[in-house]
Every structure is written in C-alpha cells, then in structure tokens.
Amino acid sequence: MHKIFAVSIKLEFDEKLGQIFTSNQCPVAEIVRPEGYYQDNSTVAKIIGDESFRNQSAAKLSGAVQVNTEVFDSDPSVEEDPEYWAAKFAPFHDYLKATFPRLFNEVLKVEKVNQWGLLLTWEGSDSSLEPIVLMAHQDVVPTQKATLDDWTYPPYSGHYDGERLWGRGSADCKNLLIGLLESSELLVDSGFKPQRTIIFAFGFDEEVGGERGARTISKRILERYGPNSIYAVVDEGGQSLVEQNDVYLALPGTSEKGALDVHVSVKTPGGHSSVPQGDHTSIGLLALYIHDLERSQFKGVFTPLNPTFHEYQCIAVHSPSLPADVKQAILDAEYNSKANKKAIDYLTNESLLSRFLISTSTAVDIINGGTKSNALPEYVEAVVNHRIAIESSVNETVEHDLRIAFKIARENDLGVKLNSKELKPVTEKGFFAIDYSDPLEPAPQTPVGDAKWKLLAGIIRHVYEEVSFPDNAKSPFKGIPVIVAPGIATGNTDTRYFWDLTKHIYRYRPGLNPTVETHAHGVDERILFDSHLQIIAFYYQFLQVVDNDRS
Structure with a gap:
C-alpha cells in the first residue's frame, strides 16, 4: 500500500477558465x-x-x-x-x-x-x-x-x-x-x-x-x-x-467537446458510364476527399484549458505505477514544450479514449451516391461527424475540412461552395459543397x-x-x-x-x-x-x- 498526501494548492483565476488547478498539483478533497x-x-x-x-x-x-x-x-x-x-x-x-x-x-x-x-x-x-x-x-x-x-x-x-x-x-x-x-x-x-x-x-x-x-x-x-x-x-x-x-x-x-456534422457533396455532369468524364466520377472525387480527410487527423493538444489536463496531472501526482518519465512529462507539460509533446504522445497512444479527449475527432458516418451501374453519378454525399477539442472551435474545424476540399478541387478543376456560398467558381466539371448547420462550440x-x-x-x-x-x-x-x-x-x-x-x-x-x-x-x-x-x-x-x- 502506498500513501497519498493531500497537496496544498494556490488557486488561480482566469477569465476564461474560472478557478483551476495549478499545473503540477492535485488536491485530495476533504x-x-x-x-x-x-x-x-x-x-x-x-x-x-x-x-x-x-x-x-x-x-x-x-x-x-x-x-x-x-x-x-x-x-x-x-x-x-x-x-x-x-x-x-x-x-x-x-x-x-x-x-x-x-x-x-x-x-x-x-x-x-x-x-x-x-x-x-x-x-x-x-x-x-x-x-x-x-x-x-x-x-x-x-x-x-x-x-x-x-x-x-x-x-x-x-x-x-x-x-x-x-x-x-x-x-x-x-x-x-x-x-x-x-x-x-x-x-x-x-x-x-x-x-x-x-x-x-x-x-x-x-x-x-x-x-x-x-x-x-x-x-x-x-x-x-x-x-x-x-x-x-x-x-x-x-x-x-x-x-x-x-x-x-x-x-x-x-x-464538453463541441460537435459538428459536415455534409460533403460532389456534383458533376452525368452521362453513360461507358464514357467517363475524366479520371474520377463524383464517387471517386468524394473518395479522394474522404481519403485525405482521414489522413489529416487533428493533432492532440494538451493544455490547462482541457479538464483532461488536470485529470492526468492528478494521475501523475498520485499514481505509484505511472512510469517516472511520463509522470514528469505530464507535470512539466504546461511550461516545457518537449515535456508537452511527450505527454501528448503518451495520451495519443494509451487508448482511443485518451487520444480523443485531447483532439478533435473525425468520423465519416454516412455516404450516399449512384443509382445505376451504367449511369455516371451526378450527385454523391457523405456526412462527417466531428467532436471538437476543447481548445478548438467550429470555425477551425470547418476550415480544416475546407482546405481538403480546395485541394481536391484544384487538382480536378472543380468549384467549392460553403453553405451555398461560392468560394471557388463552379466549373463545367462540377463542384464540392460543404454544408453544416446547428454547430455546437465546446462548452464553457x-x-x-x-x-x-x-x-x-x-x-x-x-x-x-x-x-x-x-x-x-x-x-x-x-x-x-x-x-x-x-x-x-x-x-x-x-x-x-x-x-x-x-x-x-x-x-x-x-x-x-x-x-x-x-x-x-x-x-x-x-x-x-x-x-x-x-x-x-x-x-x-x-x-x-x-x-x-x-x-
């Protein structure tokens, strides 16, 4: 059996955070x-x-x-x-x-x-x-x-x-x-x-x-x-x-993390499948987008803005079995960039849960497109669900998804729309559309x-x-x-x-x-x-x- 000692802490006040634990201490409640x-x-x-x-x-x-x-x-x-x-x-x-x-x-x-x-x-x-x-x-x-x-x-x-x-x-x-x-x-x-x-x-x-x-x-x-x-x-x-x-x-x-459902669609000219309109049908273009989206996962962020930071500070203070180097990295993470990276690496690899407690998640949950095997699909769509990290925002998440749409659009001469607003001119080859509504920012x-x-x-x-x-x-x-x-x-x-x-x-x-x-x-x-x-x-x-x- 090991001993756990209550640690006295100085409470700080931050306009955004309210009162928080200091970076390297964790009190035992009375x-x-x-x-x-x-x-x-x-x-x-x-x-x-x-x-x-x-x-x-x-x-x-x-x-x-x-x-x-x-x-x-x-x-x-x-x-x-x-x-x-x-x-x-x-x-x-x-x-x-x-x-x-x-x-x-x-x-x-x-x-x-x-x-x-x-x-x-x-x-x-x-x-x-x-x-x-x-x-x-x-x-x-x-x-x-x-x-x-x-x-x-x-x-x-x-x-x-x-x-x-x-x-x-x-x-x-x-x-x-x-x-x-x-x-x-x-x-x-x-x-x-x-x-x-x-x-x-x-x-x-x-x-x-x-x-x-x-x-x-x-x-x-x-x-x-x-x-x-x-x-x-x-x-x-x-x-x-x-x-x-x-x-x-x-x-x-x-x-709580924020939440955002992004509807991604691709519209292209139709036609007979015996004469494709290029290297990719609309389904192929959407597949390129999904491929790049899943390869562009959001990186973990470990700061006092996130309650998970304080959770792991408490583990570091009180655990008798956490490896010493990890413990020190977590305790030093607020002020030492090398320690912060080590802490992020630990949480990212410890479990899927800990990984997504410190990062925005991306999940492609719904996909629809195509009606007939010999007809080029004119319209395809997917729904991507994001749970937004505490330190991030709806705008940052939308911008991330838009960058990928712009990349695929440039490579394939397509336009881009965001919530029906044309950001890149629509071409005769079609366009990407990014639509979202009722987003939820991370909770106060x-x-x-x-x-x-x-x-x-x-x-x-x-x-x-x-x-x-x-x-x-x-x-x-x-x-x-x-x-x-x-x-x-x-x-x-x-x-x-x-x-x-x-x-x-x-x-x-x-x-x-x-x-x-x-x-x-x-x-x-x-x-x-x-x-x-x-x-x-x-x-x-x-x-x-x-x-x-x-x-």
Whole structure:
C-alpha cells in the first residue's frame, strides 16, 4: 500500500477558465457529510444494504425500462404529430405518477413543457437561495431489430437477476431519472423540507439533440429565474469511478467537446458510364476527399484549458505505477514544450479514449451516391461527424475540412461552395459543397476548486468511501482516497441548453462500473445494481448538504 498526501494548492483565476488547478498539483478533497450523519445514517444504510429496499428499487427501475421511449433522428415535431409522441411518452408519465404518487400529487409542482418535457419543482422555503437543477432524460436510443436475437434478455424486459438490471435505458439514463425520484421520495419520508428550491428537468429527446425537450425546458427556467440564477446544474456524463494507473478517480464533467456534422457533396455532369468524364466520377472525387480527410487527423493538444489536463496531472501526482518519465512529462507539460509533446504522445497512444479527449475527432458516418451501374453519378454525399477539442472551435474545424476540399478541387478543376456560398467558381466539371448547420462550440468551463466544487468532490468521496461499502473488507479503496478531478466525455448532453443559467454545470452520475461496461446504446445494455443504489444514496446526501450551503 502506498500513501497519498493531500497537496496544498494556490488557486488561480482566469477569465476564461474560472478557478483551476495549478499545473503540477492535485488536491485530495476533504470528505463532506450531511449534518447529523454520525447520529443517524440509517437511511443511507438502508439504501445500500437492505435487501427489501433493493428489490423495491429494482422493481421501480425495471418498470421504467419496460416502457419503450425510443426516439429517432427522423421523428416529426410535437406539433406535426402529437399522437406519435403521446404514444411514446404518455405511458411513461403515467408510470412515473403511479410509482411516485406522493411526489407527483403532493410534493412537486408538475409542468409539462412542449407536451412531454417534465419540469418538476420542489419549492424551497427561502426564495433568496439559488435553485439547483437536476437533469436526466426520458428517451432512449432505438434497438435495431436485426440485433434482437443477440440480447441475453429482451431489451424492454427490465430483467433483474439480483446483480444487474438489463434493458434499454437501464444505464442511459432511466437509472438516473428513477434514482433522482427515489432519493427525493426518501427525503420526503425523512421529513426533509428544502430551503433551496430543487428543480428536476427531464427532457424527452436527448438522444437526438434535445431540441424539443431540454431546449424548451431551459427556456422556461430562464424566463422564470433569469440568467446566472441557478446554484448548479447536475446531469449525466463524466466518468463515475475508474481505476487508472492504480489511482481511483471520479471525474465529473466540467466541460464538453463541441460537435459538428459536415455534409460533403460532389456534383458533376452525368452521362453513360461507358464514357467517363475524366479520371474520377463524383464517387471517386468524394473518395479522394474522404481519403485525405482521414489522413489529416487533428493533432492532440494538451493544455490547462482541457479538464483532461488536470485529470492526468492528478494521475501523475498520485499514481505509484505511472512510469517516472511520463509522470514528469505530464507535470512539466504546461511550461516545457518537449515535456508537452511527450505527454501528448503518451495520451495519443494509451487508448482511443485518451487520444480523443485531447483532439478533435473525425468520423465519416454516412455516404450516399449512384443509382445505376451504367449511369455516371451526378450527385454523391457523405456526412462527417466531428467532436471538437476543447481548445478548438467550429470555425477551425470547418476550415480544416475546407482546405481538403480546395485541394481536391484544384487538382480536378472543380468549384467549392460553403453553405451555398461560392468560394471557388463552379466549373463545367462540377463542384464540392460543404454544408453544416446547428454547430455546437465546446462548452464553457465550470470553475474547479471553488466552494461548490469542493462540496461536490467531498460528497463523492463520502458516498464511495464511507457509505457504499459498510463492510470495509469489501471496499476496493483499502484506505486510499478517491481522487476527484475534472473530466470530460467525448459525447454531449442536454446541458448544452443550460449555459446561460449558471457557470456551475457538473456532468456526473455516481456508480461503480465505467460506461463501457454497461453496453449503453448497445446490445445487452445493463447496470450493476449496486451502481443504481449509489445514485440514490449520492443524491440523498448531496441534496441535504446543498440545502445548507451558503457559499
């Protein structure tokens, strides 16, 4: 066993970053507990260890999973086809109301935004305190019919085997939604009456961008409370608990990569395939573009702008097994260009995940073109998805893709258009078109190191180290503290619509198993049920502490 020492740090303030960790130090958060925890911890003990409670909780989550709430990219708007949406979400709303009758009938103000978004308000007694917003989403990704036989249990069975609960939405993200309501139900039963208003924001189309759900809910909250009026927003995301280089890390997401879908098309004259118009058909030209695009991958960037920088600084400070040269390179990376390059090389080669945490990703996901084997294709298109690095921007990403289009266009005497604007004159041979809409810039940075961060980090340590393993012999930590560090995920969440409400947006869902082990979005999606119980325990404790916070 090795020792981990808390390191004192000087917090710096930067207008763009807010408060951040200094470059070469990583603090161990002090544990934070609700008042009276040592006098009475019977409720959290019941959540974690009582078999009857476990089974009741499993039944609640199982029932939620059994209600199919799939959404698709092609779904109509709510106004266009209200019956379509009612068929999906009316049964789920009915289930929630029947499962949590006291909350829905007595405790919460229930509002339906854009028909199926749920805005639930637990009014606090002190209106001078900023409300807290807790998020989850009701919808799930579709299950492909071709994969149904590959599932161990049917995707909407909600099967519980005593250890895991299986089914679509069990890990993303009905577990969080049900866990929030379960913790609230327990707080009500305990006599808890909040001083700080608690708002639950449950969208219904997060998996297809959140335009109908979270966007309209955030607008309602903004109209009601105003900009920068919210204590904090907490949603899914981040990495709950991972062991990396012999360090246990909890990584609340304090930013998100940007996102951009680029539609690349080539238009050329048609004709009979027996007389091609040159060396390349439009399909060949698009193939050249894709070839060059995939060979022109974005390089990694390792700076304090990215929460991943601080995550790896923490690993370097606390890991007993990270190679010494890598450790030193990471610790020196902010000020030493040679060390920075070595750190980038390490992250780029360590895993695909670490590579794309520090770089913009490129994925050609859709391609269409051609109608007949003896007809030259006049129009072909591809869709390229980028997840934009924290240090980059939409403009930088578009310029990167445009450079490749210009190169192929020059070599083949073609024009170039960007969002229908002609940048290089169209020729008789045709043109490249680059089109995009609704881009998402990288998210603003949540301050790290301030009082709210310390509270969140302290509760995370409390739940993992003091609550989750009442039998210390079964604890994986063996007396070693969990290190809470800022992180990011490679995807995006509904928090994109809540930036104007607060600087304090945390993307974090407690639990034991990393997301990859839950098969979220895939065949055999499931959750280790201990992780679900930790969600309930976390919010039961967290909401009590937040209610008393006056920072």
